[in-house]
Amino acid sequence: MEAPRRERISYKKYKNSLLTLVSNLSIAILLFQFPLTDAYSHIRASDQLDDSADTGASALNNNNKLLIILIDGFRWDYYTRQKAKLPGFSQLISDGTHAEWVEPMFPSLSYPTWTTIATGLYPEEHKILGNYMLHRPSPIDTTTNDELSTIPETVFSLLNDSTKLPFWWKFVEQIWTTVTKAGRKVSLANWARCDVPFNGILPEVCTGYVYQDVNTHFRDDLLNALKRLQNGFSLAMVYDDLIDHVGHKFGPDSNELKLTLVHRDAQIRELLMAIQMSGMANKINVIITSDHGMTSLDKTVKRIYLEEFVNMGDVHRVVDYGTVVSIAAEKDRSAALAQSLAAIPSAGVLVYSKDDIPEELHYKRGTFALDFLLVAKPGYFIVGVKGEKQIPNDEKSSSAQPYAGVHGYFNMTDMRTVFFAKGPAFKKGKIQPPFRVVDQYQIFMKVLGLSPNRHHGNWDSVKDMLVA
Structure with a gap:
């Protein structure tokens, strides 16, 4: 996603906040050595609820839960270049499945790709073509009664409420609507436009995307998602844009980016430990994905x-x-x-x-x-x-x-991104050959045991990562 536009950000203050967070990382890692900390007290196995209310036939397991974490701007090689400092992602790889890389779509921008991830459709079908769009009304066609003809010229703009207008989103059903229609509970945190009803349907819990200088609630979003999965929810989705913001401001090869990734890795590691301690490791599947990579905007461009x-x-x-x-x-x-x-x-x-x-x-x-x-x-x-x-x-x-870093290019290696998965639905230690962003949606639906809506994915590209 692009750097924010609504206000001028104090990046000096931001950088200091980031370095403070990272300097505290050593203390957090020490806490990981203890068998249980107060941070996990609300997710012990004794708190689990009966899962028998889940509906839908599953080819894997009717009790499978799914946590999707979308880390914006996570380039495909960020992990490999500093993996010794990223034990959380290393655990995902050793205990689960990861792709060599994920091929982005056109355009490799945030809003279009978020919508593709949630539908399995290319932009020309789900209609979200960019982070900015323009609706120009055409003459009214009385034969189709097209309501768009009656809507005045309107701008879709990345970070303001124009993105909440329902007509942008009326064309296709996103995954949280499908799962909700199946009678299951869905929770979304910091996820753009889960707060716009589709045919009058909203997920059980939705916190729409809100920009912050430093996303200090990512850890809480993860642990709250886990708590909800433990208490009757089938699907939880968490979005984070810190890696993307740092990549834009300082560049993909900056020390600031590397420090930010170390900090996010610590929070992923904490989540994995919390899942293990909750007694839900045999039910919860975790997928970490992204929308695009990042490349430098330097003087050679x-x-x-x-x-x-x-x-x-x-x-x-x-x-x-x-x-x-x-x-x-x-x-x-x-x-x-x-x-x-x-x-x-x-x-x-x-x-x-x-x-x-x-x-x-x-x-x-x-x-x-x-x-x-x-x-x-x-x-x-x-x-x-x-x-x-x-x-x-x-x-x-x-x-x-x-910016110092940009994305959006077509057929560029730096635009490639990531896919990590761990849980009972996924093979352990599996390295999956590259696949496309549009291929992911069918994985989500398979894990949840639900039939996907029509999509552009290729099942043969991803089926080998699953246990069945």
């Missing part, structure tokens, strides 16, 4: 300045900047805008009209796709325009150096 190529009189809106940009033309100005965009060097940026977007991107049939799509190649970065036509309209969008 060539900048493409949109304002040098386009006549802004031809432009209605420019949506996003960086690696993937969409442009809506003013009425009757598409041809003129296309001619201007053709001057952008194709060695660095691929420019597509909507109808010409390649099928392999799984994008062009998206309801909110605009007139033109610009895709930066690795080594290039698109700088947005100044003024109200730019979405988002802030200083970062027209800056040549908004």
Whole structure:
């Protein structure tokens, strides 16, 4: 996910907070040596409830529970380059299954990938095409009674309440709705748009995403998720964006990133110990996944300045900047805008009209796709325009150096991400060949013993990691 835009963050204060957290890590590790600490007192085996209320036929075990942890911006090689300092993730690997890597989709951005993880569908079908989108109403079609035609022009913007408008989310059912419809309890923590009803249905517990300088509640979110799984819930989902924020601000190769990963590893290790002490290790499956990787935005990356190529009189809106940009033309100005965009060097940026977007991107049939799509190649970065036509309209969008780290590229090794899994449904010590982000949804449903909705996953790509 992108760094926050709503407020200027004191990263000096943030960095000091991070280093304080990490400096306390040695104390936390010492606590791990004791057989039971107060942190686990509420999840002892004696507190377990009867699981007989669970419904749905399972090919694995009717009592299987699933905890999905999405750590935003976790690049595929972050673990291997410092694994000696990451005993929690090492335990996941030795006691469970992990993928060599997970292939991201296009675009390798947060909101589209979160929705793909929760549906198994590509963006052109689930309709969430980016962290920023523009709905432009078309003439009312009385034959289809399309309600979108009656909705005025609306912006979908990463960190404000525009993302909560129901019409963005009406097209497909996400996993928490499916599991809820099956009569099971679902809990989500810090998870974007679990708080928007789908056909009037909400999960039992949902805390929507709220940005914080440092996510200090991740540990509590994990332990609360475990407590709920122990007390009758079938599915818990926890989201964390700290790794992503640090990667954007300091870069993927920074010491700050490495320290942050060590701290998150300690909390994962604490969770694994808590599961063992709860007496639920034979029922709870833990999956840690991510949405994309991260790459450096340094001086070697060539900048493409949109304002040098386009006549802004031809432009209605420019949506996003960086690696993937969409442009809506003013009425009757598409041809003129296309001619201007053709001057952008194709060695660095691929420019597509909507109808010409390649099928392999799984994008062009998206309801909110605009007139033109610009895709930066690795080594290039698109700088947005100044003024109200730019979405988002802030200083970062027209800056040549908004971040130290970026993502969103297509077919780039640094965009690869991770998958770890441990529990009764998964083989022990299994190294799974690479698979795609869209393949994960069917794993979740298999573990829960529920039939998946239609999806784009390939079962043969993932089935060997499961015990049955």
